[in-house]
Amino acid sequence: MRVIRLWPAGFTGRVTLVLLGAILVQFLAAAYLLGIGERHLQQADLARRIAEQLVVAERVIGAAPPADRARLVSDLSTAHLYFSLEEEKPPLSGTSHPMVTDVRAEIIRWEPALAAYEMQFAVRTARQVGFVRNLEGALHLPGGPWIYFRTQQPLLGWAVIVSTMIWVGLTAAAVLLFAAVMVQTLGAPLRKLASHADQIGTGPPVHFAENGPKELRRVALALNEMQARIAALIDERTTALAAVGHDLRTPLARLRLRLSAVADTNARAAAERDVREMEDMLSALLEFLNGGEEWGERVKTDLASLLQVIVEEAQDLGGNAEYLGPAKLVANVYFDDLRRALVNLVDNAVKYGGAAHVDAWVEDRFLIIRVDDYGPGIDSEILGAVKQPFYRADQARGGDTHGFGLGLSIAEQVARRHDGELVLANRPEGGLSASLKLPRSGSQPSA
């Protein structure tokens, strides 16, 4: 079953709903108060007319001969009020009603002379439908007859109340519409703020314009300051980490020199490997931390020579590496950065994939350098994650922990610096394929 959401998700919807509620309450209150006011006016009006007619009737009866009295009193009847003269006290069929007190008070206030007479009132229901009610009453002349009177028209003028309420309702609807548009307008900077806030942490710092309503200005200011604080915190950590890295190098250098005094050749070789591994880890860490600093310019480079040097160095260390690309391939690159990235890719392939097959070519507007290995590849689920700094795909890559897991992160940094990307894919025939796809910036096909 689908639950209908009554509470809107958006700011504009919510504020509009709140406004709708407020205006509805205001409308109902206005209608009620207008109704009461209208009733009071009508009542007072009625009471005054009754009072005036009663005074006339009393005077007519006092002055006219008894035979003419009944006729004269009846002649006082109007479209609104019916009058008659009764010898006996007329039976008042209506019930007592709070209105009676008000009407009596108003009659006496209007014609104080009437206070001297006995008066009785009742409200009778003329028709059930529509609450049509009439007021009736009688005034007792001293020692004689009663003057009976009854309203001829319904007590309340519904038409007036209804039309008033329609006008109030229309005004309320217009106000609501205007308010909704205003809320929409007010919400615009808030939505803009939200979409800008989404950008935080995905790239360079986002600057929030400190304008608009006071509260939004505060939010913008707070976001700007928060970003500055976070940046400072990261800088602080990076500096500390880099300092640790630098400081570790000196004792490591001592250790390496001290190893030359170790007589046992095997133990010395093993210890030297360990020291070298630690040095490599520190270098990777410092390179990664420095990766944010852009340095140097693009240099026209023979990439084939660079790839060959890297492959040959891997071979000299006993690795299975091979260069399959052209003998000459010139491109404009950040030499040292690219070298670092390629060393990492070739090292990974040799260490985890058993062998590194390196190829390079130009395709459309891209320079592609691909390093294939023959290892188990990487689970497609974590293929995206392995580029994250400090991520180790040990489980997927044979468990031989080496380094901090920064090699691919550095390679990706370098690819980005060249406005390109690092693409990782499992090869259908097995093994991982890591490609640097760099837009050609002045690169030329091999001569």
Place this chain on the structure above:
Amino acid sequence: MDLTDRPRRIALVEDDGALRTLLSRTLRENGFEASGYRSGAELRAALEAQQFDLVILDIMLPGTNGLDICRWLRARSHVPIIFMSARGQQTDRIVGLELGADDFLPKPIDPHELIARVRAVLRRWESHPGERTESTGIVRFDGWSMDRRRRELTAPDGSRVAVSSAEFDLLGVLVDMPQRVVGRELLLEQARERPASGDSSDRSIDVLISRLRRKLGQYDGGRDIIKTVRGIGYVFTPSVTR
């Protein structure tokens, strides 16, 4: 160029005591006469009394840093200078070389690499003592240029050609003795100190030469730059300008 006829005197400025001792020992074990100094002030005092064939400077030093010492040294002498820095970053390297240092070694120092670089710098200095006053350490041959301090090789078409550290030093030895037959032994002496060149036999020299040839050979005439003299060694054929 035989470096063993007289022990070369090397000044080592390094504030870390243990590292100073160990590096001095490594240098002594390789036939150098090494003296360690803790600061620029100590080095200056020592220079009053004696001369050195080479100065190794740490960049990060208390008081006067290595770059300032380098500037000070360059103002009064052409003594070869090798920088060491734990910061190892490109800015340090470039600034050091701009100030007139001859080589730059990132820390942690690989003792083999240090000895190889010291030998290379000394040999270059002693075979061409006037080099410094004339140029910035860039040598040219057949349109190629070789920046020995930055360790960069540039092809005739202006593109940078990557060579390994061992290949570069080997090319350096050949460039210093152009149009002469260079024996394997001398080349081997350079290559022997390299940790990466494996078996340290004559064959490793041949491997390095063939790798160099392949890279040089991609450009016109590059294949003939290094010629083999069967059974003896190699000849660097182009004339070299500095």
